[in-house]
Amino acid sequence: MRWIPNFESEIELPDPLLQIENLDIGFETARGLVRPVREVSLSIYPGQTVAVVGESGCGKSVTAMSILRLLPSPPSKVLGGSIRFAGQDLLRYTERQMQAVRGRDIAMIFQEPMTSLNPVYTIGDQIAEAVVLHQKVGYREALQIAEQSLRDVGIADPHRRLREYPHEMSGGMRQRIMIAMALSCKPKLLIADEPTTALDVTIQAQILELLRKIQRQTGMAIMLITHDLGVVAENADVVAVMYASRIVETATVEELFDHPKHPYTQGLFRSIPKIGVTSKRLETIPGTVPNPTRFPVGCKFHTRCDKMNGDPLCTTVEPLLREVSPGHWASCHHVEKFADSPVTPPQLEHKRETDLSAVGEVKA
């Protein structure tokens, strides 16, 4: 808890809603222990959107699943660290206590809305089930809550939709249903795992606008997991970049896009084609994303890094996440004054400077 002086009284800054510290996850496999998440520290404040960016296999989804304790155990195993939600360590909760948290305090939406909806139940039944489970209401009232949450996510004719089945709807509509279901119990934290990856750009724009609107109204925190840097730039307050099981860089969205420090982040920014910037050749990051069963020794990015220059430090010592400048964490031996920077858990209670609504969304 931090205190800042104020001339009237002392204001207490809120604690993070979610604070993950040094989380280590292991999977027992036939080939031995695989560690998809290592020493991940992350905090999310109420009303904040924290984006976790990374490519396949970097550990971003495993991190999200471990918050809700949705990873099957065995083979998964928490090797260390803590996940504190509103002050309580979720890793110490019993399965029964977790059931009360899932859906009610923390809700999750997934990339593929078709596989996350049950095809043999109507939309109304599925939303109402969650409502009955978490709120002290009867089925009839739960259906009314379900109808209202469908209306909130912009579904036309919600009363009729309640009686329909998932296959009768388009992808964008199903993702709205998932969001309606997630929001029906008014969670404090929404974990959105690639919520728009399976959708077209115009539908993606609708869904992201919807999430921003709901966040403005309810003050819900969002953990946004994505690989799309454009989605991050426009929606996140704080960004954590993951690569091969670790957070390699974290900062506010403005700082990260203006001054990326880790060679991986820099490479990512350079390699994506941007509209209106035509050059025939793209810069690339050489090599491939490493497989979690065969991570390189030392800095896990050294096999693809352009800053390394044969430095033996990179191939032997894995850099920790250090606060290389105030409010900016990175893990690279080649960042200026890296060895002298403190190892602190990232905490950024930042809200983005410009919202899309400031630029103006034209509702057509």
Add this chain to the structure above:
Amino acid sequence: MIEQPGNPPFAATKVEGDQALLRVRDLKTHFPIRRGIFSRTVGHVKAVDGVSFDVAPGKTLGLVGESGCGKTTVGRTILRLIPATSGEVIYRGQDFFKYRGDELRKLRRHMQIVFQDPASSLNPRMTVGNIIGEPIEVHGIARGSEKLDRVASLLQRVGLDPAYASRYPHEFSGGQRQRIGIARAISLSPEFIVCDEPVSALDVSIQSQILNLLNDLQDELGIAFLFIAHNLAVVEHFSDEVAVMYLGKIVEKATGHELYANPKHPYTESLLSAVPETNPRPTKRRIVLSGEVPSPANPPTGCAFHPRCPLARLAAQQADAKDTVQITSGGETIRVFRKCAEQAPPLEQKQGEAGHVAACWVTK
């Protein structure tokens, strides 16, 4: 007819100057909708409904649009992987749809395809060497050790170790598999390749590698591409000319730069505005379209875009009441310009570069 490998099939009709390699004229692909025990045809899904364009030798035409707009069907119909309902595909001055049997197979050498999903487009029971070598043998270009040499040089050309020829597809990462798919496509020295979402299934840092590879191959071998994608930034980066599809029709076509700088069709404009900027301080005005893409089985009358079109509404506000008509779209009742709702607009030259065509009644 005896052919030397690498020679064009029609030496007499060699493409000269600005003559197109491939001309597509009024292409239609309709799929029947069958119902009941007698599989009566009750209607048609007009997946492709009157598409015309040219592809110049060694150039790239980008085809963009949302899912269900028919862009993939266009690519497959041109290659006769799906039978066309009507229309013409003129390849080097010859009607490709008239060919049968042996002649067709000979022509097929010159037209290849790279698929979106590299995992499902490679036979898991064949070695990489066989996958790439089979077309070389089938078309009688080389066999035995000569074939193996060709496979080795093709693997090297796409950035893979020639020793990989004896491995199976599952041993490779997504990016490497896509390289194998590309090696197979160029194994017959084609003149034209349909790239159907070649990078959508790949990680961000791998996409730029594959795009650069395709670019280099085009420069070196003079291959023409039909580049199908939903990612507008990728298409702009890659294409000389871009065509935008909506519900089976091309609604706008121009050079890449012109289309992005000066979009004429309201659909193109909203599609462009929906792409998130990789800038934490967004500057672009966002047009959020209401509703979703209508079903191609039952497309709207007139201009297919009119129920979602911001311009059709704007035009209605300025027009006399008799020139407007009331419609319901996405659950709301709106007034739109009568002409938009009743007559399909032709694809015609708009103000701007020569060759910038769009199908819209309202824009100039």
